[in-house]
Amino acid sequence: MRILNRYVAREITVAVSFTLIAFLALFAFFDLIGELSDVGNGNYQLQHAFVYVLLALPGYVYDLMPIAALIGTIYALAQFASRSEFTIMRASGLSTGMAGRMLARVGIVMVVITFLFGEFIAPRTSEMAERWKLQAEGASISQEFRTGLWTKDVIRENGLTGESIGTRFLNVKDVSPQGQLRGVRLFEFDREFRMTSMVTAAYADYQGSNVWRLSEVTETGFSVNVTDISAAVSTKTAPTRDLISEITPNILSVLFADPDRMSALGLATYTRHLTENNQTTERYEIAFWKKLIYPFAVLVMMALALPFAYLHFRAGGVSLKIFIGIMIGVSFQLLNSLFSHVGLLNTWPPLTTALVPSMIFLLIAISALWWVQKH
Structure with missing residues (x-):
C-alpha cells in the first residue's frame, strides 16, 4: 500500500x-x-x-x-x-x-x-x-486621489495605551514608494469633536514602534475654554516633531491594496483598526x-x-x-x-x-x- x-x-x-x-x-x-x-x-x-x-x-x-x-x-x-x-x-x-x-x-x-x-x-x-x-x-501611491489620502486615528492619553481622549484625521498629499509621507496635515479633535489643533508638516518618516517623525512642522492650537479670541489661537513651529499613532506604513498600504492580496494577519490588524475607529469592517x-x-x-x-x-x-x-x-x-x-x-x-x-x-x-x-x- x-x-x-x-x-x-x-x-x-x-x-x-x-x-x-x-x-x-x-x-x-x-x-x-x-x-x-x-x-x-x-x-x-x-x-x-x-x-x-x-x-x-x-x-x-x-x-x-x-x-x-x-x-x-x-x-x-x-x-x-x-x-x-x-x-x-x-x-x-x-x-x-x-x-x-x-x-x-x-x-x-x-x-x-x-x-x-x-x-x-x-x-x-x-x-x-x-x-x-x-x-x-x-509616481506616488496616492496620486490618484484629488485631495490626497485621508485616514482616521484615535488619540489616547499615553500614546498607544490609556483612555481615548480624542480623534485625529490625517491627510497626506502623497505617499512615496519608499513609504515617506509628503504634505502632511493633522486635524485633532476632543471627545466632543471640537478642534483642538491643526498640524502641518512638509513630510513624515516612520521611525518604528508607531512613531512618525514630522519635519518642518507648524502647529496651530485652539483653546476651547478661552473667551479672548486672540488668546484662543496659538501658532508655533519646529524643525521636527515625533507623532505617536496607531497608523503604521502597513495600515497605510492597506488603503491601496486589494484585500484578496493581503495576508490574514494584515487583514486582522486593519480590521481591528477600523473597529476602534467605528468604521465598517x-x-x-x-x-x-x-x-x-x-x-x-x-x-x-x-x-x-x-x-x-x-x-x-x-x-x-x-x-x-x-x-x-x-x-x-x-x-x-x-x-x-x-x-x-x-x-x-x-x-x-x-x-x-x-x-x-x-x-x-x-x-x-x-x-x-x-x-x-x-x-
Missing part, C-alpha cells in the same frame, strides 16, 4: 505541477500584454514590465492552486482509468474511502503550500511589484475568512476529481474530463467571487459568506461519489 500511495502521489503531483505552470505561463503572457501600454511612462521600460509580471506570479499561484489541483487530479485519475489501473486497484481491495485518503495526503501538502503563498509570499511580492512599478514611473472580515478557508478548497476540488476515476474510458475521453474539470473550476471561482459581493451587499456573516461556496462544491463531490458507486 505504501508503494501505491507513492505512485498515486507522484502522478498527481506531476500533473498538478504541469497544470499550474501552464496556467502561470498563460496569465503571465496576458499580464505582459496588458503592461505594454504603460511602457514609456516615466522610466518604465520593458524590463520593468517583465519584473512586475514575475512578482505578480505568486499571487496567481495562490489563486490557481485549487483549479490546478482539480484539473491535475482529474488528468491523473483519468489516466489510471484509461489504462485500467484504477480497476486493478479496486479489484485489489482499494475502497472509495482508501482512495479518498490517498488524495487527502497529497491535498494536505498542497493546502500548506497554498496557505504559505497566500499568507507570506504573495502579499510581499504584490507589494514589491506595485512599488517597483511606481518607482519606475516616478465587513469587506475586510470577509477577505479574512476567505484567506483562512480558501486553501482548503484544494481538498474540495480533489474530492470533486475522485468520481472521474470511476468513469470508464468509453464514457468519455481524457480531454472531455479535463474540459469538465475546467468548467467546474471556473464555476467555483465565479461562485466564490459572487458570494463575496452578495454577502457584502446583504451583510451576511463573513464566515458564512466565505464558507458556503466550498460547502456547496463539497456536497456536489459527495453526491457525485454516491452516484458513481451506485451506477
